[in-house]
Amino acid sequence: MKSIPYIEDMIEWRESFSFSVPINIRFSETDMFGHVNNVSPFIYFEEARIEFLKSVGLFDNPNGENGIPVAADLQCDYHHQMFFNDKLELYVKVNHIGNTSIDVHYMGINQDDKLCLTGRGRLVYVNPKTGKPVPLSDQMKENIIHV
Known part of the structure; x- marks a missing residue:
């Protein structure tokens, strides 16, 4: 397997995930060659990320009063082809918590226990009116740490 800059030890990294969807x-997510189109994993990342953020209470924020999460960057590495009707378990974890942002990692494992996808991205919490970053509250950080 190729070296992935955001993963130091693949075995340890894989074992560190606990949340998945x-x-x-x-x-409709496949292309004319029958495998998953290269944009589809970003949709899978979004689906898993939203469920993860809901599970830690980061969407319990009426009208974005304390900020909203905005994807600042997103990266995907493809390891094994995926096809129509495959079953994927998409794992999410927070790798790093900053003052206004969190670095999120993703891992996709298929029904044959093959690693298909890895990814990472940074979410920045911003004020929806000004577009400026806002600090994550201590409670938000606690919720993330205890997943």
Whole structure:
């Protein structure tokens, strides 16, 4: 397997995930060659990320009063092809918590226990009116740490 800059030890990294969502690969997510289109994993990342953020209470924020999460960057590494009707378990974890942002890691494992995807991205919490970054509250950080 190729070296991935954001993963130091693959075995340790894989074992550090605890949150996941199931993804069923739909026909509409494949291309003319029959495998998953290269943009689809970003949709899977979003689905898993939103469920993760909901699970730690970061969407319990009426009208974005304390900030909203905005994707600042997103990266995907493809390791094994995926096809229509494959079952993927998409794992999410927070790798680093900053003052106004969190670095999120992703891992996609198929029904045959093959690593198909890895990824990472930074979410920045911003004030929806000004677009300026806002600090994560201590409570938000606590919720993230205890996943």
